[in-house]
Amino acid sequence: MRPVDFEYTSPTSIEEVVRSLADGGGEATIMGGGQSLMPVLRMRMADPDLLVDLRRVPELKQVREEGDHLVIGAMTTHHTVAHDPLVAAHAGVLGQAAASVGDPQIRYRGTIGGSLAHADPAGDIAPAVLALDGAIEISGPAGARTVPAAEFFHGPFTTALDEGEVVTAVRVPKHTGWGMHYEKFAQVAQSWCIVAVAAAVQVEDGAVARARLGMANMGQTPLRAEAAEAALRGAPLQQGALHDAAARAGEGTSPAVDAAGTAEYRRHLAGVLAGRAVTAAAGVGG
Numbered sequence: 492m493r494p495v496d497f498e499y500t501s502p503t504s505i506e507e508v509v510r511s512l513a514d515g516g517g518e519a520t521i522m523g524g525g526q527s528l529m530p531v532l533r534m535r536m537a538d539p540d541l542l543v544d545l546r547r548v549p550e551l552k553q554v555r556e557e558g559d560h561l562v563i564g565a566m567t568t569h570h571t572v573a574h575d576p577l578v579a580a581h582a583g584v585l586g587q588a589a590a591s592v593g594d595p596q597i598r599y600r601g602t603i604g605g606s607l608a609h610a611d612p613a614g615d616i617a618p619a620v621l622a623l624d625g626a627i628e629i630s631g632p633a634g635a636r637t638v639p640a641a642e643f644f645h646g647p648f649t650t651a652l653d654e655g656e657v658v659t660a661v662r663v664p665k666h667t668g669w670g671m672h673y674e675k676f677a678q679v680a681q682s683w684c685i686v687a688v689a690a691a692v693q694v695e696d697g698a699v700a701r702a703r704l705g706m707a708n709m710g711q712t713p714l715r716a717e718a719a720e721a722a723l724r725g726a727p728l729q730q731g732a733l734h735d736a737a738a739r740a741g742e743g744t745s746p747a748v749d750a751a752g753t754a755e756y757r758r759h760l761a762g763v764l765a766g767r768a769v770t771a772a773a774g775v776g777g
């Protein structure tokens with residue numbers, strides 16, 4: 492099916508984007524890489540009057556250091572995130588998650604900002620941003636603001652974005668020296684996850700000093716695995732101890748039930764994947 496007719500604009504600065512969205516008066520839709528939006532338009536599940544294409548805004552495409560943070564522009568593609576040396580050095584799990592999105596064609600077009608704004612509970616980027624304790628930078632008619640990732644996701648395909656606002660960047664604290672790993676379980680290669688776990692682990696004196704785990708598809712929004720994180724704190728670097736602590740990842744969650752599995756199956760899977768992710772992140776093997 493063809494999308495409905497709409498006006499199109501491709502501004503070249505964030506200020507122009509915000510102005511264009513205001514001009515659209517609630518009937519404007521932002522396009523990042525178009526990988527999720529285009530199917531929605533073709534199915535006529537959305538019928539915007541105006542499409543605001545972000546592709547010509549250079550400041551949305553930078554990956555840069557800002558003190559002890561990395562700032563990744565919203566229009567940075569999954570392919571770039573997966574291959575960026577700064578991301579690899581300071582936020583490796585985000586690169587691994589980006590490398591697991593869809594297939595190469597989708598990774599060349601899809602963007603980190605689009606993925607977060609789309610807020611699919613099964614998306615790969617959000618759990619990594621949660622594990623890194625990241626935040627989302629937003630610009631809109633009232634100016635710029637930063638929302639912690641933990642507060643950004645309000646429900647399936649629903650976020651803290653207000654009308655006329657655009658995601659401009661993702662800000663993550665540098666995790667230099669932390670161990671990290673992304674563990675995704677999907678029915679077939681190149682597809683969305685049934686469950687995925689992003690782990691960031693800091694090791695000191697032969698034990699886990701701090702662990703943060705982000706999970707995809709374990710509820711209405713991406714989630715932190717708080718019970719497992721607490722159990723991991725102080726755990727010795729031994730396979731059994733790490734797997735036992737990580738097995739609590741599914742506690743307190745209410746994941747969806749669908750053709751891919753029951754809630755109980757997903758809770759079990761989350762524990763298994765968390766164990767794999769944590770042992771790999773901590774360099775314990777198995």
Ligand SMILES: Cc1cc2nc3c(=O)[nH]c(=O)nc-3n(C[C@H](O)[C@H](O)[C@H](O)COP(=O)(O)OP(=O)(O)OC[C@H]3O[C@@H](n4cnc5c(N)ncnc54)[C@H](O)[C@@H]3O)c2cc1C
Nearest residue numbers: 523524525526527528593601602604605606608614615658
């Ligand atoms: C076949 C297929 C397989 C896929 N597999 C996976 C997968 O395994 N894992 C995964 O995580 N994703 C997967 N995706 C989705 C893919 O990662 C998309 O790129 C991503 O969900 C959206 O990014 P985008 O830049 O293409 O956004 P778009 O499609 O352009 O936009 C998506 C939504 O976000 C809004 N938006 C976009 N950018 C911004 C912004 N900067 N600020 C505010 N709102 C914005 C749009 O208005 C729209 O509502 C898949 C997609 C397809 C088609």
